[in-house]
Amino acid sequence: MGEVISFPEPSGDPARTRPEPLWREQVGRVLREARSAAQLRLIDVAERAGVSPQYLSELERGLKDPSSEILAAVSGALGLRTVDVASRAVRSLGRSHVTGGYDGTMCLAA
Known part of the structure; x- marks a missing residue:
């Protein structure tokens, strides 16, 4: 079994008591921003990636x-590598922290 790691108790700061963002939400934002920046329609990216437009919408x-x-597949359809999407998601978490929306603690489940 793995080791259980305790998270620090939240301080009295209201920004630190907000729930941590989910990884899938951050990745979805990155995908939507990349698609919008490339001026691509949902259906076009979905077709290139081999997924349904409904599923891509749910991802975003x-x-x-x-x-x-x-x-x-979706990253490639946007002309990105998977690591590019992951890096952008991590950077956006950092920006949220600077603006007080996130305390820096994040859980990723395997």
């Missing part, structure tokens, strides 16, 4: 957790 809204294969 942070409702679905993509497998590594799906993330690679």
